Amino acid sequence: MNLSSHLKNTAKVNADKTAYYFMDQKVSYAEFDGAVTRFASGLKQLGVKKGDHIALLLGNSPHFVISLYGAMRLGATVIPINPIYTPDEIGYILNNGDVKVIIALDLLLPLAEKMEALLPKVESYIICESNPLNKVDVSTNEKMKSFSDVIASGNLAFDEPELFEDDVAVILYTSGTTGRPKGAMLTHKNLYSNAKDIGEYLKMNHLDKVMTVLPMFHVFSLTVVVNAPLISGSTIIIVPKFSPKEIFRLAKKYEVTVFAGVPTMYNFLYQYPDGDPNDFSTFRLCISGGSSLPVALLKNFEKKFNVLISEGYGLSEASPVTCFNPLDRPRKPGSIGTSILNVENKIVNELGEELPEGQVGELVVRGPNVMKGYYKMPEETAAALRDGWLYTGDLARVDGEGYFYIVDRKKDMVIVGGFNVYPREVEEVLYEHPEVVEAAVIGAPDPEQGEVVKCFVVPKNESLTEAELMEYCREHLAKYKLPKTIEFLEELPKNTTGKILRKALKEQVLQKQN
Known part of the structure; x- marks a missing residue:
């Protein structure tokens, strides 16, 4: 099983169930799955084959999820890129990642045209309309197609290639805190297992309405508020950008049950003067990740809005989630929780020996979610993956009940x-x-x-x-x-x-x- 085939099954069983809302418009699972199949078929007609690399230069939108699932259905490898990176940063990833097709918003069309000469490996550009009413004119460049035309050219009788669990589905380039970014290769098994396991861990189901405001090109969003809800048959509310005013409005309108954010978002929501706690009354769970949530902020937010924030931990190389505060036991403020289903975490010293509870060492991880390796970087892969364990570079400790606490980044x-x-x-x-x-x-x-x-x-x-x-x-x-x-x-x-x-x-x- 993989994310694409699971979506197809959901669309058969719950065809009319709403898969997502975007700009106050709803799309059913059947409509979403149909668009995914047509897009995969359209890509094939452009000459895209299984194993080819496709870059997404997109923000939170239906374009992103259709492109992601469509490419995976074709067996292509997706490389999500932050669209506001500099041309140099984007260029490095496109070249290092051997990208064949770029899917980008029309606002980036001038940048794409400027960079075309520097990207000889890129064969096609698919341009997405930022406004459905304004069709993109790509007739002057044979390499460029509009997103709507690619879908229109596809058909539902698409003959899908066989996908294997060890095939690379996504390459996520790390933020590059030390040197150039590294491309973490995540397989279909990595992504599917982590989405399924975190969905079950957080008890996501078809009744949940999940706010998707974290940027989809980031692994936290990709797994926790895109793939996990879609695997669970939930509805996601796609939010193009974070705005406290808009979050309160959407939470109330759609009776959102699950919200995920980084600490800065929680701080902005807490400080927002017009924030009405009643707008969050349907929340059953708030999720925090990306970096450590200050305990004082956690307590103040929970008291003001009468909600529970559950903190977890993950990294790109682990698809990303490894720990989460459990919902069936007491949550411990300041802790990233316990190991999720099918994933092991432990604390080791410089020799790789496990340390007893309370002692600070490096957090290492093992499970079906751990990456295949770094793209074209064998030495870095060997340093990160040792004896079946992923070395995270984070300093942590564990208590007697199996709750882990991040102390800090090793390098910080x-x-x-x-x-x-x-x-x-x-x-x-x-x-x-x-x-x-x-x-x-x-x-x-x-x-x-x-x-x-x-x-x-x-x-x-x-x-x-x-x-x-x-x-x-x-x-x-x-x-x-x-x-x-x-x-x-x-x-x-x-x-x-x-x-x-x-x-x-x-x-x-x-x-x-x-």
Whole structure:
């Protein structure tokens, strides 16, 4: 079984059930599945074959899910790309990923035309209409087709190729925090097993209405609020971009039951002055991932909106989910929960030996969700996959009941005079202060101690001073963990999923020092 064949089965059993809403229009499972088949057939007529690589430069839209499932039905490999990456970033992934077809929004048409000469491997461009009323004119370039024409050229009598569970379905390029991005190869088995297991773990069913506002090109969204709900027969509400006002409106209109977001989204929703708790009254579950959710924010949000936030953990190389706070046992604030179905997590030392409960080490993962490897990177693959385990690069600990706690990224740990300081524990203290909206902590070079703790804070108002915050930290932190400096900013740098970019803050500090 794979995602494409499962969709076909759902469409047969629940043909009239709504698969998704987009811009207040609904589409049934039968209509969705038909569009997927026609698109796969249309791709085949363009010369796309099983194993060819197709890039998606799309935001949250029906174009994305139809392209994703259509390409998988044909046996092609999908490479989702953040459409707001720079031309250099996009160009690297397209060339490194040996992309044959690009599917992009019409707003990117000028960029596609400029890059065409630099992409000799690309044979076709499929342009999606941002406005259904405005048909795209691609008649001047034989390589370019409109999305609607590709679907129209396909037919439902499409002869599908045989798919194997070890075939690569998606290549997800990591954010490239160290060097160039790496393409994690995820097989049909990886994606299907993780969507199925997390769907069952979170008890998703045909009655659920799931808010899909996380960017679909990101693996958190792809599995948790796209594939898992569709496997479960749920309805997804596709939201093009995050807006607190729109989230409250849609939650109330569609009586949403499941919401997933990153910590920054929860912070914006919590701070939104017109947010009505009654709009979230149908939520049975809120999901947080992408980065650690500050405990203070979790408690404040839950109290204000009377909902439960369940925090989990994942990474692209694991399709992505490995842990989640269980729904049938007490949730532990600050924890990423326990191992999900069919997945093992453990904490190891530098030699790969398992550590006892409470000790901090590297989190490693094993299961059917773990990637096949990095595309065209055998050395990096060998470093990440050892003896059947995926080494995540995250420092964590586990308690006696099997609940895991992320301490920090291995590379983000700050060493002050020989003592280990984990940025997250300092950030947790800062978030407890009533006048702090957001906070990020990094290690800054220091000639005497090697590194010192530097904090960046977004205050609620300008009256908050560095001295006041320093005094607060002295009351809650050991001396070696105290910030050397605290810098106030209007906002923190974030990526498109809302994750705070410590790397950008570190670069800013280094530039000032040089």
